[in-house]
Amino acid sequence: MLIEALKAFFIGVVEGITEWLPISSTGHMILVDEFVKLSVSAEFLELFLVVIQLGAIMAVLILYFHKLNPFSPRKTSGQKRETWRLWGMVVIGCIPAAAIGLTLDDFFNEYFYNAWTVAIALIVYGVVFIVLEQRNRRREAVYLESHRAGARSVRGRHARPVYEVGPGDDGDDAEQVLFKVHTVDEIDWKTALKIGCFQMLAIIPGTSRSGSTIIGGMLCGCSRTAAAEFTFFLAIPVMFGWGVLKLIKYVLAVGMAMTATEIVVLVVGIVTAFVVSVIAIKFLMGYIKKNDFTAFGVYRIIVGLVVLAYFGVKLFF
Numbered sequence: 001m002l003i004e005a006l007k008a009f010f011i012g013v014v015e016g017i018t019e020w021l022p023i024s025s026t027g028h029m030i031l032v033d034e035f036v037k038l039s040v041s042a043e044f045l046e047l048f049l050v051v052i053q054l055g056a057i058m059a060v061l062i063l064y065f066h067k068l069n070p071f072s073p074r075k076t077s078g079q080k081r082e083t084w085r086l087w088g089m090v091v092i093g094c095i096p097a098a099a100i101g102l103t104l105d106d107f108f109n110e111y112f113y114n115a116w117t118v119a120i121a122l123i124v125y126g127v128v129f130i131v132l133e134q135r136n137r138r139r140e141a142v143y144l145e146s147h148r149a150g151a152r153s154v155r156g157r158h159a160r161p162v163y164e165v166g167p168g169d170d171g172d173d174a175e176q177v178l179f180k181v182h183t184v185d186e187i188d189w190k191t192a193l194k195i196g197c198f199q200m201l202a203i204i205p206g207t208s209r210s211g212s213t214i215i216g217g218m219l220c221g222c223s224r225t226a227a228a229e230f231t232f233f234l235a236i237p238v239m240f241g242w243g244v245l246k247l248i249k250y251v252l253a254v255g256m257a258m259t260a261t262e263i264v265v266l267v268v269g270i271v272t273a274f275v276v277s278v279i280a281i282k283f284l285m286g287y288i289k290k291n292d293f294t295a296f297g298v299y300r301i302i303v304g305l306v307v308l309a310y311f312g313v314k315l316f317f
Helices: 002-018 025-035 042-063 077-112 115-148 174-178 189-203 209-219 224-254 260-287 294-316
Strands: none
Touching: 002 025, 002 042, 002 260, 025 115, 025 294, 042 224, 042 260, 077 189, 077 224, 115 174, 115 209, 115 294, 189 209, 189 224, 209 224, 224 260
């Protein structure tokens, strides 16, 4: 039981980190499964890998409880309406993923859940992150150059039409100028739906749900902070619903019976995923305030190449 608990702890750590950082939890789980195998039934393992995500979701609910709570007595009536509006945007953003996930999930799991698909998705989206951030850096450089020259406007697809540089402006607010949506409260239903369509791409293993939605958010004009936070909120109904569905399927298939070891494994995995998720979310939000997503793009490419190399060698030897 202790050995299995330690395995569950390790898997929970990997889940807590990779669920929120845009580096693909599936890609890492495939590697973890090669070296850390739980001694449980196949049905329980499938349940475990989904249900530990509920621990990760609890981290979002705890960290953003006040922001997401429309009944908070500390909020004014206007703030409560804004909170309900935010939940409405989350629901709209979940519609594409829910529609596609319910109809095509089994198909993609059967034909695309393999190391090769995961490796390619890791590398492709890693390149996308790097290219997207290079574009953002060029636009920020143009803004800063214009700022120093005393320019009165910044051009760009998502730039504000007019920006007057004040005498005390030191150019540190380039992101505020270059992105039209600065906080999740500014996301409208069209933007939410577009981001939801990007979340739909996460059905391809190795894509990363957080990675696809963050990319979609930035392409739709959201700042890095707004894109990341909306990604967290979109995960609540999607992952919670998926976890409950897996639990129901498990109960219908094998009943409520679990061994003592399986109960311990489940509890350890959920608690670990929760604690590590809190740390990972705080790290990501602090990191992107001063940095972009380029490092994550590079990391994805490296992991993708590792997956290709490992399973390529295993195929021949």
